[in-house]
Amino acid sequence: MSSILLALQFFTVIPVKKNLPMKSRSITGMYSIFPWIGAVIGAIACLVLYFEWSSLMTGFCIVLLGVVLSGGLHMDGFIDTSDAFFSYKDRLKRFEILEDPRVGAFGVMAVVFLVIGKVIIISEVLSTESFHWIFVLLIPFFSRATLGLLFSLTNTAKTSGLAYYFKEKMNANVVLIATACQFIIGLGVLGWMTNWMVAVTVAVALFAFICLFRSWVLKNFGGVTGDLLGASVEISEVVLWLTLLLLLS
Template structure:
């Protein structure tokens, strides 16, 4: 229960005004449960499908709900990561940009393209004849699971910050195993309720993307930070929605 409350406290806008222990068991529990925080956000977003709006309005509402319920945490990480990476500066300067609360031009351009692109892709998926509500529910689960796998498998880029603190406390092996099980359950649901082809394709895309993003983070930053992990969530969702669009077309 403490892990669940901590996960809600750190990764959603739900107010949890309580001092909770943050030792190995609790931190490991946070990340083991984190994919289901995404599924909960997806479940709330599913309610928007019953308003029978047009695909574009519904897609915008789904994207907006995801940003709102997460407090824009992952989107902020995407903005900072874009500013740092597209600055094409050395590694230390990139870390300075990540820590800078100001938003640069690259961050603005990147986030506009991300949101507009995501809304368009989701609207196209919603308009497909074979669309199923389970996608809205589970894609946020997969994106958070990608973050956890990346976090568990990759060293920290710097020895400071909240991500570094969690990394030192977390039982990485237990979290990776739990997350692999979470992904497997999600894929089983996708296969059972829609198509096994989609489930297998999602599994391959997730594996390839996690490996690619991990190598990219190690090459350009020397590891992961909280901002890079947040960016991973946003990019994973877009990649999965785009994959789904190609499969349903």
């Protein structure tokens, strides 16, 4: 229960006004169940499918709910990551930019393209004949599973900050095994409710993304930070929606 409440407290806007124990077991559990936080967000986003709106309006609402329900946490990480990477500075300067609360021009441009692109891609998927509501539920699930896999497999870039604290406290092997099992469950549900070609394609796309993103993070930052992990959630969702668009069109 502490792990569930911690996950809601850190990764959603649900007000959990309680001092929770930040012990190894609780933090390990928090990251182990993190994909289900995405599933809850996806389930709430599914409600907009019942309204007879245009695909563009529905796509916008799905993106909006994802940002609002997560408190904009992952979007903020994407903005900071964009500012740091496109500054083309050395690694030390990039870390300074990541910690800077101000938003730079590169961050603004990147998030505008991200949001617009995400809305358009989702609306196009919604317009396909093979669209299934399970996509809306499972994509946030898979994106959080991606974060869990990346975090458990990659060292932190710094020896300070919240990501470093969580990494030191959690049992990375437990998180890795739990997340991998949930990832397989998600693929099983996806294949069962749509078709197995979709599930296999999603698995390949996510595996490729994890390998490439991890390589990019290690090359440019030397490890992960909270902002980089947040960016992985946003980027992996775009990759998944784009994969579905190419597959279903």
